[in-house]
Amino acid sequence: MHIAFAGSRLDRADHIRSDAEALAALMDWRARVLLLDGLDPVISPEGTLSWGSLADTQADSELVFLGLGDGRGHFAEVSPDLIGSVAPANPRLWAAMAGLSAEELATYGAARSLVDWHARHRFCARCGCPTVLAKGGWQRSCTGDVCKAEHFPRVDPVTIMLVEHQGNLLLGRQPRFPPRRLSTLAGFVEPGESIEEAVAREVFEEAGVRVHSVGYVASQPWPFPSSLMIGCYAVAESADLTIDRTELEEADWFTRAEVEAAMRGDEDARFIAPPPQAIAHQLLKWWLSR
Amino acid sequence: MHIAFAGSRLDRADHIRSDAEALAALMDWRARVLLLDGLDPVISPEGTLSWGSLADTQADSELVFLGLGDGRGHFAEVSPDLIGSVAPANPRLWAAMAGLSAEELATYGAARSLVDWHARHRFCARCGCPTVLAKGGWQRSCTGDVCKAEHFPRVDPVTIMLVEHQGNLLLGRQPRFPPRRLSTLAGFVEPGESIEEAVAREVFEEAGVRVHSVGYVASQPWPFPSSLMIGCYAVAESADLTIDRTELEEADWFTRAEVEAAMRGDEDARFIAPPPQAIAHQLLKWWLSR
Numbered sequence: 001m002h003i004a005f006a007g008s009r010l011d012r013a014d015h016i017r018s019d020a021e022a023l024a025a026l027m028d029w030r031a032r033v034l035l036l037d038g039l040d041p042v043i044s045p046e047g048t049l050s051w052g053s054l055a056d057t058q059a060d061s062e063l064v065f066l067g068l069g070d071g072r073g074h075f076a077e078v079s080p081d082l083i084g085s086v087a088p089a090n091p092r093l094w095a096a097m098a099g100l101s102a103e104e105l106a107t108y109g110a111a112r113s114l115v116d117w118h119a120r121h122r123f124c125a126r127c128g129c130p131t132v133l134a135k136g137g138w139q140r141s142c143t144g145d146v147c148k149a150e151h152f153p154r155v156d157p158v159t160i161m162l163v164e165h166q167g168n169l170l171l172g173r174q175p176r177f178p179p180r181r182l183s184t185l186a187g188f189v190e191p192g193e194s195i196e197e198a199v200a201r202e203v204f205e206e207a208g209v210r211v212h213s214v215g216y217v218a219s220q221p222w223p224f225p226s227s228l229m230i231g232c233y234a235v236a237e238s239a240d241l242t243i244d245r246t247e248l249e250e251a252d253w254f255t256r257a258e259v260e261a262a263m264r265g266d267e268d269a270r271f272i273a274p275p276p277q278a279i280a281h282q283l284l285k286w287w288l289s290r
Numbered sequence: 291m292h293i294a295f296a297g298s299r300l301d302r303a304d305h306i307r308s309d310a311e312a313l314a315a316l317m318d319w320r321a322r323v324l325l326l327d328g329l330d331p332v333i334s335p336e337g338t339l340s341w342g343s344l345a346d347t348q349a350d351s352e353l354v355f356l357g358l359g360d361g362r363g364h365f366a367e368v369s370p371d372l373i374g375s376v377a378p379a380n381p382r383l384w385a386a387m388a389g390l391s392a393e394e395l396a397t398y399g400a401a402r403s404l405v406d407w408h409a410r411h412r413f414c415a416r417c418g419c420p421t422v423l424a425k426g427g428w429q430r431s432c433t434g435d436v437c438k439a440e441h442f443p444r445v446d447p448v449t450i451m452l453v454e455h456q457g458n459l460l461l462g463r464q465p466r467f468p469p470r471r472l473s474t475l476a477g478f479v480e481p482g483e484s485i486e487e488a489v490a491r492e493v494f495e496e497a498g499v500r501v502h503s504v505g506y507v508a509s510q511p512w513p514f515p516s517s518l519m520i521g522c523y524a525v526a527e528s529a530d531l532t533i534d535r536t537e538l539e540e541a542d543w544f545t546r547a548e549v550e551a552a553m554r555g556d557e558d559a560r561f562i563a564p565p566p567q568a569i570a571h572q573l574l575k576w577w578l579s580r
Contacts, residue, residue, distance in 0.1 A: 121415040123417065
């Protein structure tokens with residue numbers, strides 16, 4: 001299964017993050033800094049990510065250590081003009097990412113999640129004091145004399161699920177989707193529930209149907225802004241749907257032939273399938289191959 | 291497989307959270323409020339959780355809507371004296387929890403995670419302004435005129451893994467463990483990596499060994515403070531270990547007979563197994579049953 005945004009070849013070299021001396025030694029003329037336009041990648045004429053040097057960074061930027069590659073430190077810049085901004089994914093970004101190799105897409109995804117987190121986490125949630133970057137960007141520390149809280153980059157687990165009933169598949173449409181696009185249902189895992197419980201709750205909330213036999217299929221990091229997509233499979237107890245219209249515009253059951261037509265991109269398919277970068281696409285492919 | 295902290299029978303009733311009128315209607319004399327001593331449960335003489343009414347809460351407390359049970363709203367109180375506190379699990383707490391039913395333990399775990407999150411997230415990480423509880427406690431909203439950021443309870447995905455090599459199992463010891471206790475290795479999933487990549491990275495970081503064939507086994511919500519434990523299985527490429535002594539005091543390979551003896555609680559077992567409430571215990575049981 002090809003999982004987009006996974007497979008970076010940078011070595012995260014965790015031990016260097018807390019070794020101030022080793023980290024400083026990597027910040028030399030050989031260091032590579034990922035060039036960003038806002039949070040979007042700068043694509044080179046060759047269709048690859050563009051990298052600069054520390055000389056290209058602003059004096060008051062923060063630097064995140066992405067990892068080691070070819071013995072060189074790789075960094076991402078949190079520049080002052082990004083602070084506090086919220087930059088959702090956009091069509092221009094998807095076009096830029098479409099040409100990147102799997103490995104580069106993963107490197108970009110990790111960088112984007114981290115830079116975005118730093119840009120939106122400037123203050124201590126516990127006491128309100130400003131925070132500063134620490135451990136090569138894998139922590140922010142409260143500057144308050146008393147609090148001194150440590151904050152870590154956030155990763156939000158999300159369940160996304162193939163729900164089957166007698167050979168048919170449940171697909172739905174969120175209001176923000178492009179025209180005719182349908183996908184598998186999905187939702188955040190909440191405190192106090194297992195993955196399996198989250199799957200069952202989400203399907204019942206959104207489509208009003210109970211599921212059993214929840215199984216894990218695959219996972220994907222999704223950098224918009226920092227989800228961990230957990231792909232699952234479940235069996236519905238009935239085909240009767242009660243759709244929550246605040247979550248879904250529509251939801252229905254689809255035959256194998258209908259899913260096949262959509263995945264082939266047939267013009268007269270009943271719906272348009274999610275793009276290959278989305279784990280939903282890979283889940284549909286997995287389901288068809290069973 | 292029995293997963294502790296999962297299996298609450300409260301209906302989270304997501305639709306009520308954003309329905310101010312419905313939520314207010316549940317805050318009547320019938321509402322039940324979980325009694326807490328700090329973040330610890332108050333255990334009744336019958337060995338169950340203790341519940342009070344809204345009359346038992348402080349006027350300046352915030353209330354978290356846990357869900358519906360028997361048609362009544364169930365709430366947890368974020369009292370002013372909890373604000374900013376950090377309360378790690380302690381031996382007294384484990385003793386209190388040991389007597390609770392599976393269902394009640396899950397209800398307590400969810401409540402603890404949520405109350406703890408509210409107690410430690412009083413300010414907007416984006417702009418530093420105070421935040422207020424929203425959507426029945428499933429959100430905090432920034433009170434800043436411009437920012438208005440929405441913040442959601444945090445769930446941190448953690449991989450925890452059975453690592454096998456030629457029939458032997460890799461177990462390690464963190465410095466904070468009780469004497470002779472060993473367990474499976476574990477570590478947080480980072481931005482930009484899949485579950486499978488996180489497993490491989492953690493095992494290599496902590497024990498210096500490469501793994502392949504990573505598979506999912508089971509998951510568990512772990513309310514100290516808000517982890518989602520993702521239990522996996524992986525095969526090591528070699529038995530040679532290079533232990534990271536900042537993470538592990540020791541790590542070694544154990545035979546099936548040695549794991550069996552520890553799980554039986556034999557006095558002369560090579561190590562003491564993790565307790566049944568921990569997913570590590572269930573993973574070991576699963577491994578032995580294969």
